[in-house]
Amino acid sequence: MTHSETDLTAHIEQGKRDLAQLVALESVSAQGRMLPETADAVTRLLEEAGFTVQRFPGEVAPILLAEAGEGERTLLIYNHYDVQPESPLELWDSPPFILTERDGRLYGRGASDDKGELASRLAAIRAVRERHGGQLPLRVKWIIEGEEEIGSPSVAGFVAEHAEALRGDVCWWEFGSVSETGQPVVSLGLKGIVCLELRCTVAQTDLHSSLGAVIDNPLYRLSRAVASLRDDQGRVTIPGFYDTVRPPSAADLEAIRSVPDARPAQQQSAGVRGFLGDADALEYQRRMNFEPALNVNGFHGGYGETGSKTVLPASGFVKLDFRLVPDQDPAQVVHLLREHLAAQGLHDIEVIELETHEQAARSDVADPFVQLALEAAREASGQDVVVHPSSGGSGPMHPFVEHLNVPVVAVGIGNVGGRVHAPNENIRTADFGWGVRFGVAFLERLAQQK
Known part of the structure; x- marks a missing residue:
């Protein structure tokens, strides 16, 4: 009816x-x-x-x-x-x-x-x-x-x-x-989600930047940590991260073939300059529907006002989120991240779990x-x-x-x-x-x- x-x-x-x-x-x-x-x-x-x-x-x-x-x-x-x-x-x-x-x-x-x-x-x-x-x-x-x-x-x-x-x-x-x-x-x-902070502290107070010759910089340490987490195509580089990812079914893959190309609207409405891996319309939908992702939500620390301030920051932090797919477990993702940072020699990077964890x-x-x-x-x-x-x-x-x-x-x-x-x-x-x-x-x- x-x-x-x-x-x-x-x-x-x-x-x-x-x-x-x-x-x-x-x-x-x-x-x-x-x-x-x-x-x-x-x-x-x-x-x-x-x-x-x-x-x-x-x-x-x-x-x-x-x-x-x-x-x-x-x-x-x-x-x-x-x-x-x-x-x-x-x-x-x-x-x-x-x-x-x-x-x-x-x-x-x-x-x-x-x-x-x-x-x-x-x-x-x-x-x-x-x-x-x-x-x-x-x-x-x-x-x-x-x-x-x-x-x-x-x-x-x-x-x-x-x-x-x-x-x-x-x-x-x-x-x-x-x-x-x-x-x-x-x-x-x-998709599931895990929200985290990475923190690094090298001193109790900001220091004169001349000490950069002998004291490491927390923002450099954080930059190195973040850079180690994914490649230029957006693929996460943490060992074991993809081990439990559930592959899409044949029906899933067939469904996304009929989804309209979302790229032009994003480019027009938000001024997006390009897409990871030069993804075409189908690859865009495959990633959006079936692939996990890592996002850097914010990078914080040091001096950011007008002009220069020659300072070595005492600390800094980065906010991240992982978007997950079935059957990735948020707790296991955090465990793999900690192991990865340790393997990179980044033992001084503190991983803080925030409130949002969903499968x-x-x-x-x-x-x-x-x-x-x-x-x-x-x-x-x-x-x-x-x-x-x-x-x-x-x-x-x-x-x-x-x-x-x-x-x-x-x-x-x-x-x-x-x-x-x-x-x-x-x-x-x-x-x-x-x-x-x-x-x-x-x-x-x-x-x-x-």
Whole structure:
């Protein structure tokens, strides 16, 4: 059954009102702002839509577990209600915590990530319930957390502890996007991540640079350490780093052949000057979906102001992250890094593990529930679907795959100009409607599957 946007208009408009209510709540997890209040608001919306809601304490913010409906099939949904800080405030063209519509877009912090996704899905559930005489024709379980933007420290333990309560046939993940031409862009996995600092100290205080003749420089030591970690093509040079990397399947490799070339848009929007290894369109997607990577996030130490200061710095530090793929273990990566630095004679480089450690996850393109979601996306959009076997980003997907053994699909309403995590975060108004249409098609198809 095809559902036109016309017969969903009331639900779409209600969803936009819900979104305005949620955007107004400054649920910044990094600063601990308005997290219980936002959990309260989400609970009210869920209960008004017929859900039974349980609330559990997290390390930083409450975790909500909601359930409604009945039937042979069970859909698990994952979303989060926390957002990134709004700074720098002066770069916003409208107040970040007031949902503002202009030029076919809805602006506000969380409009895309992730309150817009949440509101569009709730609107779809209301529409399906209305079509079925007030009853949901399938069971829907919904986990909504408030710590995603700080690495989801509570989620892995929660999913392991509540595995039986969370089990379902398929999990609808918290993001996704629509291309400039209206094609749904779906991801079936996420990369893992390890965030680290490398520190080096040679003295208790900065020294005169003349002493560089007899005292080593911490920034040189750090430069040597960083340079030893990858080659000019971007391949990590730590022994054993690739030993456990899961190779892509034939279906994975076939999926990326249909992904549009992402390089021109990046060059135009961000002024990117080139790509590692002179990667062509297919090699770009292979690396983004299936290859781990090392990133230098920042190099700090010494004097950096106007003019010169002839100083030998006492210390310095470098921030790094590794993006990982299945089946790389973050703890093993840190162990291999320490061994590598020692083998290079860099015993004075201290490795400090930061808060973010997550393992990668990837679902099977051929899974029947994944295929059902892709069919629903085609129905709702009237276009072919772009499938990424893995997003290049990271998130708490691995516990769902590991503990629940559930396929995960990320289908959502973001866009390439959505400025997620930046000032003027937005979604296109039409994409919010598409999200509701997809949700209806997905739930209806899942309810009908035997």
